[in-house]
Amino acid sequence: MFFNLVNSSEPNGFCYNVAIDQDHVTMVNVFDVSENILEHKLQYEYAYDDQDRLVKKTAKIYKAGKWETSYVLDFSYDIAGYSVTRRRWDAKHNSLAQADELMTYETLANGMMAVDTYKWDEKNNDFARVDGFLMMNPGSDVLYALLK
Numbered sequence: 317m318f319f320n321l322v323n324s325s326e327p328n329g330f331c332y333n334v335a336i337d338q339d340h341v342t343m344v345n346v347f348d349v350s351e352n353i354l355e356h357k358l359q360y361e362y363a364y365d366d367q368d369r370l371v372k373k374t375a376k377i378y379k380a381g382k383w384e385t386s387y388v389l390d391f392s393y394d395i396a397g398y399s400v401t402r403r404r405w406d407a408k409h410n411s412l413a414q415a416d417e418l419m420t421y422e423t424l425a426n427g428m429m430a431v432d433t434y435k436w437d438e439k440n441n442d443f444a445r446v447d448g449f450l451m452m453n454p455g456s457d458v459l460y461a462l463l464k
Contacts, residue, residue: 330348330357331347331349333347340368341362342363358378361374361376369391371392372390374388387403398421399419399421400421402418403415404416417436418434419434428450432447433445
């Protein structure tokens with residue numbers, strides 16, 4: 317277990333317990349710290365493929381004495397880059413809903429990546445692009461450029 321002291325020596329009210337298996341983080345438990353008492357707050361579970369790439373992140377919240385899935389991020393990879401979709405937990409159907417958000421990351425050149433965000437469009441039954449931007453390696457003192 318470790319405490320979060322990212323940018324300050326002042327405690328921020330959270331501490332974390334990390335499970336690692338074969339050099340992979342497989343689970344992170346987040347605890348609220350109140351009056352020296354730890355209380356469950358969030359849990360993240362991670363899955364990897366045979367190439368050691370992250371393929372799934374499951375976020376859970378602690379409610380009424382049990383863990384409830386909040387959302388799942390699914391990662392997929394291709395030659396140009398990767399994409400991430402988010403599926404929220406549907407309590408009515410007791411299952412994950414259809415993906416409602418998508419982000420794509422495409423490598424354009426050395427140190428340059430295009431990032432596009434999409435939301436599910438019910439009317440057109442497809443993802444609609446919401447925003448996009450170009451990321452350049454800040455190590456080369458190149459500013460981030462915004463694409464619209």
